[in-house]
Amino acid sequence: MPLFIETEKEWDLEDLQYDFEDSLETDRWLDAPPDIKELFHEIEWNIIDGEHEETSDLIHPALDADVSPRTLVAGPMATGIAEVGRRFKMDEYFLPEVMMSAKCMHSALGILKPLIVAEKSEDIGTVVVGTVQGDLHDIGKKIVAMMLEAAGFTVIDLGVTVPPEDFIAAIREHDPQIVGFSALLTTTMNMQWETIKQLKAEGMRGDVKVFVGGAPISQGWCDKIGADAYGVDALVAVEKAKACVQEYRDIKGGDPALHGAMLALDAERVAQQAAKLEAVASG
Ligand code: B12
The missing domain is CATH 3.40.50.280 (Cobalamin-binding domain)
Incomplete structure (x- = not known):
């Protein structure tokens, strides 16, 4: 049974302008076990920092802990890339940084796609x-x-x-x-x-x-x-x-x-x- 973690809320992402420690204090994913909450914040920060290998490496422990692939996509991956968009808009990031973060998203999606698509049971x-x-x-x-x-x-x-x-x-x-x-x-x-x-x-x-x-x-x-x-x-x-x-x-x-x-x-x-x-x- 996958863990249920709320991802549909429109989160206040202001903490992502500061550092990892500030993120740990937010009310995002308070319904997740503390180690999963921390893992989610690590994923979003690795996307922001453009660390694609680290991002991929964090996906497996989350899956092993029964986090569903959809929760990862709608949760920390969405918040991470949203902050990248904000930084780009504010001229804090330029194209190379955005490209690195996009690479993180692609690496993680590469792992998650077969799992998500495997849910297909009928052709509609x-x-x-x-x-x-x-x-x-x-x-x-x-x-x-x-x-x-x-x-x-x-x-x-x-x-x-x-x-x-x-x-x-x-x-x-x-x-x-x-x-x-x-x-x-x-x-x-x-x-x-x-x-x-x-x-x-x-x-x-x-x-x-x-x-x-x-x-x-x-x-x-x-x-x-x-x-x-x-x-x-x-x-x-x-x-x-x-x-x-x-x-x-x-x-x-x-x-x-x-x-x-x-x-x-x-x-x-x-x-x-x-x-x-x-x-x-x-x-
Ligand atoms: C990653 C990114 C890039 C990457 C793209 C990599 C890739 N392979 O996709 C790279 C570095 C290549 C890039 C390039 C550029 N980018 Co860019 N980029 C972004 C960024 C940061 C994130 C986009 C993203 O992936 N979001 C995450 C996904 C999950 O969200 P999403 O795309 O919105 O999709 C969701 C919904 O919209 C919806 N949806 C999406 N598509 C569809 C289709 C259908 C049919 C349906 C029903 C739903 C649906 O469902 C999705 C999932 O929930 C955005 C910032 C932002 N706020 O969007 C800027 C942004 C889009 N880029 C921007 C700009 C300006 C550029 C460049 C022109 C920069 C430049 N000077 O060269 C170039 C353009 C290149 C080109 N010709 O396309 C601006 C656009 C501003 C504007 N007003 O037009 C943005 C908004 C950044 C900003 N705040 O200024 N970019």
């Missing part, structure tokens, strides 16, 4: 994913692809800097129910729109449900460009993808009814979270 559909043209970021897209695979999808990952015509060729070849466009740059998010326009021009918009995601992407952007669903993270992407091939399988891509159904899923999740918080608050 096909998804084509890729990072749009001009954009090299692929960590988040890889996590989304891996979670979709674990949920039962066959995932065709086209890689990074994928031009619209390659998405279109892959949709023709693999006939997926869903296509997912990842974009991490404000300068490349427009390629999501461009690709949708080309899908329409080819008369293929109804054939496939379009998902969009990535740090600068929002529900507002999804609405504006006429995508079907926005996935703020991999868990939401999986929840919506499953709904698309199950209860909403007969609604075509681009149909406003599908867009509405995806928004209703968000509203339902928010209401459930609020009810959970209220229950905790009222003891």
Whole structure:
């Protein structure tokens, strides 16, 4: 039975601006046994420091202690790379440091992917994913692809800097129910729109449900460009993808009814979270 450790909260990561000792004082992962809490902080600091071998070496002890691969991805790996992003934005880090930290994420994901994907038991559909043209970021897209695979999808990952015509060729070849466009740059998010326009021009918009995601992407952007669903993270992407091939399988891509159904899923999740918080608050 894997350990349950809360990872869904939006943590205050201010301690990561100081040092390891300060991190140990935070309320992150207080529900984990103390040695696991410490291990998580070591993982996040090794990602921040760009130590990829050390990061990989810490993954196995966590797995041996029954921490699930998903908890590692959504927990210390997510907080570690988030702090790297903050440092980069504040000009405390430059590209070489970010590349080292990305290498840590890739090494850890290399260990975790086979374990996560092994959860796949049935085949429920096909998804084509890729990072749009001009954009090299692929960590988040890889996590989304891996979670979709674990949920039962066959995932065709086209890689990074994928031009619209390659998405279109892959949709023709693999006939997926869903296509997912990842974009991490404000300068490349427009390629999501461009690709949708080309899908329409080819008369293929109804054939496939379009998902969009990535740090600068929002529900507002999804609405504006006429995508079907926005996935703020991999868990939401999986929840919506499953709904698309199950209860909403007969609604075509681009149909406003599908867009509405995806928004209703968000509203339902928010209401459930609020009810959970209220229950905790009222003891
Ligand atoms: C790692 C990183 C890099 C690495 C990427 C390595 C790799 N192989 O991916 C390297 C060093 C190569 C890099 C390069 C650059 N980067 Co960079 N990078 C980052 C950083 C620090 C982390 C990104 C990341 O992996 N996050 C972790 C993952 C798990 O999160 P995520 O990608 O958001 O994914 C989650 C969700 O968004 C969602 N999701 C993601 N994709 C999809 C797709 C679908 C379909 C769905 C449903 C959901 C979904 O689910 C994921 C999992 O939960 C971000 C900071 C940040 N805050 O994002 C900057 C950041 C994205 N980079 C930035 C910049 C500026 C650059 C460069 C232009 C720098 C330069 N001067 O050259 C180049 C661009 C190169 C290029 N052409 O793409 C800026 C972008 C600013 C902007 N407004 O556009 C950021 C925001 C940093 C900053 N704060 O300034 N970068």
